[in-house]
Amino acid sequence: MAERVATGRVNDVPARASRSVGEIIRANLFTRINAIIGVLLIMILAVGPIQDALFGGVIIANTLIGVIQELRAKRTLDRLAIVGAARPVVRRDGYAVEVDASEIVLDDLIELGQGDKIVVDGVVAEADQLEVDESLLTGEADPVVKQPGDQVLSGSFVVAGGGAFTATKVGREAYAARLAEEASRFTLVNSQLRNGIDAILRFVTWLIIPAGAALVVSQLMVNRDDVPEAVRRMVAGLVPMVPEGLVLLMSVAFAVGVIRLGQRRTLVQELPAIEGLARVDVVCLDKTGTLTEATMEVAEVLRLEADAPVEAVLGALGTAEERPNPSLRAIIEAFPHQPGWTVHSRTPFSSARKWSGATLSDPSGGTATWRLGAPEVVLPAGDPALVEADEYGARGLRVLALARDGVPVALVVIAQRLRADARDTLRYFAEQGVAVKVISGDNALSVGAVARSLDIPGADDPVDARTLPEDPDAYADAVERTTVFGRVGPQQKRDLVKALQARGHTVAMTGDGVNDVLALKDADIGVAMGAGSPATRAVAQIVLLDNSFAALPAVVGEGRRVIGNLERVANLFLTKTVYSVLLAIVVVLAQVPYPFLPRHLTLVGSLTIGIPAFFLALAPNAERARAGFVGRVLRFAIPAGVLAAAATFGTYLYARGLYDDLAAETSAATLALFLVALFALAVIARPYTWWRAALVAAMGAAFAIVLAVPFLQDFFQLKLVGWRGPGVAVAIAVSAGALLVVTERLLDRLRTR
Structure with missing residues (x-):
């Protein structure tokens, strides 16, 4: 590693959140206006008296003020950018360690998991159902399945599965770095x-x-x-x-x-975002992590098959997922892994599929394929359990269905707590004439119940996004009049944002998960949570480092x-x-x-x-x-x-x-x-x-x-x-x-x- 650093084979592209000191001084000193005033100042100094040259002193003082204030802002911005930066996991000397992206060297083996941003170019060395979204680079929305030997490019991110890749191009040789060589976020x-x-x-x-x-x-x-x-x-x-x-x-x-927003632990990655959010007239909110706390807990398990080993299976499924989402973390806490259960193959969770699964063998040697996910996706149409799932959803609870070989086995009911600051923040937006749209991958009834508890207008009529019309005009009309949307996939979130923009709205999108990245990227203003995935933080203009939705009114x-x-x-x-x-x-x-x-x-x-x-x-x-x-x-x-x-x-x-x-x-x-x-x-x-x-x-x-x-x-x-x-x-x-x-x-x- 030391040899590679010494020879410059290190990822040395600065993650610039602000202009350099030299750029700040030049930008404030060498301006067209200062050039005009400078010429006139020289003319006055040539004929005197000094009293008539006072206007030159005003320009110098103003320029110094500009430089000092921007340097203060630079220090604030750089400090917060370090806090919010992605820290990839690298395997060195047999150990997995977190490092700054700038510390990656050529041939490093970098681990990947759901939500990770790929920070350098490389070749896949390990792949476990690895799916990568390259839309930020290619514009193609569909995830790409990666196998060992496939190339991965910096600027893309993992949407499902996991693996590892070997860094082959770092620093200014990496694909995203070549595209952004001249870019500055300030x-x-x-x-x-x-x-x-x-x-x-x-x-x-x-x-x-x-x-x-x-x-x-x-x-x-x-x-x-x-x-x-x-x-x-x-x-x-x-x-x-x-x-x-x-x-x-x-x-x-x-x-x-x-500086003021930095004191509130809010990272402004692009200055127009301060102005842009003030012009927003529609805010699209992801429910989980924004209106509700990211942490969850299992409230109830409703058995649909009396003798099924539900607790043991849930524990095994939790173990099978390398990077569990909040729902699966709640299940892992409630149902620890039991000995004797073996994972033979697995399908990691993705927002597009809305389920995860695995083929498991039990202590007796029996083998079955289990799925855990959205009831309307996992269960067959018309199944009576769907009615019960809707009843729980109408109370604001999240429901997951567990099925074995396509047969319903149980419903897992998960409770979420509302954020203490959500109601006041939503009231602020209502008073300011800013419309709120709640967009979630959860069941529409469940999302509607949460929205009702927060007194969001229009929460009584939630819509399942899969039922929205395909005609562009009818689609835009439906999006315009609807407030709460459930079962929204990543591409649909993006489509909803675009439909609102097509109707003349200035749209802000908040989110914390990899399923929000496309919508965050296309919204006029993207707002990510600091605890969200590295991919969401990378594309957002504003990052709320304290994960507090209540910081938005300050912005x-x-x-x-x-x-x-x-x-x-x-x-x-x-x-x-x-x-x-x-x-x-x-x-x-x-x-x-x-x-x-x-x-x-x-x-x-x-x-x-x-x-x-x-x-x-x-x-x-x-x-x-x-x-x-x-x-x-x-x-x-x-x-x-x-x-x-x-x-x-x-x-x-x-x-x-x-x-x-x-x-x-x-x-x-x-x-x-x-x-x-x-x-x-x-x-x-x-x-x-x-x-x-x-x-x-x-x-x-x-x-x-x-x-x-x-x-x-x-x-x-x-x-x-x-x-x-x-x-x-x-x-x-x-x-x-x-x-x-x-x-x-x-x-x-x-x-x-």
Whole structure:
């Protein structure tokens, strides 16, 4: 083994749950926005003074914040990923030991059992009814029976039986690793929010290019005798057009979400899952392990044949299964193996078959084939025992039928306990308007009884999935109107998810067993339990490491916080972009000096956007996620930006007629712009809490301090002259602010209608 490690024949592909430190620094530092701001910063540093370069400090601070928050999220994500990672069993020196997937070396003999994920490529050395699902690689849903000498590929998983295989390709040579060489789970790909912000940035770019070019020419012409002043005014017009903090705050908000959920032992394997679960309107729940506890106990054995050795047979069947499921573990605990019983051949349990079996010989030498599984599969149609099985099922009990050579022998009744947190979690989803579908491989009556005990609407009419119509439209209609489904196979779970998606639903699927993998993979959001099979954890976007269904509302809450808060701050950033572009246009048309220096807009932007946006982006927010993010942002930003630009330029023109001092004109325009932007902040900050009101008041007080303190007046080159100019600025700004409030309420009413 040491020789193989030394020569690099080790499975060294990192199970990356996050970006590397270098990638995080590069992603936050080398951005298009930072490049634009950096060029403008160099221009200002060349002409001075340093006060006009303050906007560069804001970018540096924001970038550092982004890097620090994402590094914190990386540590959380990596730590949780290690906890939830698959640990294959390897035979070395005659012993079977658990190792990390990264510790596997070439020629290792790796054991396989039901639910195991195959982590490297290899050749089957031992096979005991081994069935492997390769659908994640090939798209073929049917399991493949593997015999010694057959190839197995990394990325597939075991659905039945067991065995062992020899590792022939490890690390970057393995099949799944070659497919995923460039993949990173810490990603914002396919995020509606990210797509919306990208669309906004494209819109902004098209505005900035012509407006910025015209402003450059205009200021050089107006200030031809003072080129440094022209450069300062030109940069002042260009800097606020760039929504420099919008993408940063989105990354920070997601990173903080990862940290918060990590504290709840919830592993987010793909960042869009935080947002995606907040948009979900249908949650498909597997009953066992989600609504009920995974542990079970035998409640009763109903004999159908008086003299049958039921207890001994159940003990022998339990011994025959190498990796028993929860039902069989309960049987093993109740009926230990008795001496004298020998297993000659066996068929392991699979979710598709819904039974397991074995050929057994008893102490007297008699041989028979026994099956244990779903009554409607094991027993012949019309058997009276099916009626009794349904009666138990209607009480919420799980029933297994035991048959010998096709003849019914006994019914094994198994009890499950409801999860203590299930009722509250289901109530939360009902209050939030999220429909619940219970999908289980158990008897439909039994699943319906459990659902009724949890007060799930529609639980009185459970449906056996085998009776669903084959016509796609009729199938989708049935899935839409039904809440509880029983006897659902792995492929049917996948079909149910696809049918709901075809009807326009955003679907989340929860599960813990290998029979849930296909549905988890195809759902919009897959949620796996930490104690579930390695295969389910591998394909899910969210893993609940404490196996607590009650953690889902916290994930929904984080998603809503991210979506709702980023919409708020996007309104602020886009308002600044709109009024900056409009001011540039009217300045070009009027052929006057741009009314601001960079320091003025840095001050206004920091107090009305930068600082409050940081607090608003991380605040609690329970608003429901809605479609139409871009449209809503533009419906606010455009009128708000137009009013801000009109009030500012109107004040500037009035001040130019009143004063013969550019500093006094700029101060009056800055006062007007700040007040309108403060009005916009006040509108966006609603609904008010004490801290939101205090935030708006603090920003207003900070600006007042700048106007009152002589040193700050000189530093920011702001000095209000007399009462007439400032009075007109306040009057115009208050009028524009009032009009903004009225406009926003009218738009709200139109949206409501």
